[in-house]
Amino acid sequence: MSIKIYTKTGDKGTTSLIGGKKVSKGDVRIEAYGTVDELNSYIGLCKDLLSDAETKAVLYEIQDRLFTIGSELACDPDKATKMSLPDLHEEDCKLLETEIDKMNDILPVMKSFILPGGAVSISHLHIARCVCRRAERCVIRLGEEEKVDPIIVKYLNRLSDYLFMLARYVAHQNNIAEIPWRARV
Numbered sequence: 001m002s003i004k005i006y007t008k009t010g011d012k013g014t015t016s017l018i019g020g021k022k023v024s025k026g027d028v029r030i031e032a033y034g035t036v037d038e039l040n041s042y043i044g045l046c047k048d049l050l051s052d053a054e055t056k057a058v059l060y061e062i063q064d065r066l067f068t069i070g071s072e073l074a075c076d077p078d079k080a081t082k083m084s085l086p087d088l089h090e091e092d093c094k095l096l097e098t099e100i101d102k103m104n105d106i107l108p109v110m111k112s113f114i115l116p117g118g119a120v121s122i123s124h125l126h127i128a129r130c131v132c133r134r135a136e137r138c139v140i141r142l143g144e145e146e147k148v149d150p151i152i153v154k155y156l157n158r159l160s161d162y163l164f165m166l167a168r169y170v171a172h173q174n175n176i177a178e179i180p181w182r183a184r185v
Contacts, residue, residue: 019076028145032138033073036156039135040066042128049121050170058099062159065092069152073139077146088151096158103169110168113181118171125167132160 009015014022015030023030040063047059068086116126136156142148171178 017076018074021076028142032142033070035135035138036070039131046124093158096162100165103165115179118176122167129160129163
């Protein structure tokens with residue numbers, strides 16, 4: 001017997017956190033983990049657009065960490081959960097920093113701001129970066145109301161840097177010129 005995907009419990013605009021607490025689907029916590037979920041999906045698309053096996057493996061790890069972040073954000077902060085959930089570690093941020101440094105060693109020095117674009121994969125990586133920044137802002141807003149583990153904000157901040165560098169790296173690897181921003185004067 002299959003499980004039905006629809007439960008009808010959210011038809012009145014509420015949902016349950018892990019731990020059972022009902023909240024509005026407009027709650028800042030729901031916005032935060034929903035945006036992390038959106039980012040995870042977008043990174044899946046980016047991964048599908050790329051062919052480099054090493055990069056795809058890193059993006060898979062990132063997706064796993066984003067699932068970890070989403071599950072932590074989906075928990076009722078006032079109630080201990082009976083579920084065993086994974087957690088984020090400093091090494092997860094260090095992985096992103098290591099990958100950024102590896103790309104930075106290969107890439108030419110930026111001499112101006114660059115415009116997103118040049119190829120579909122590059123454009124999608126820039127969109128993922130923007131979604132990541134939005135997720136970071138949502139988590140920061142949540143942290144202004146409730147306790148949020150600071151490593152989540154740090155990870156999202158580092159991830160947006162990684163996605164920016166990855167967009168540049170993909171352009172470089174494919175001999176696609178970056179599009180410099182030239183301010184109108």
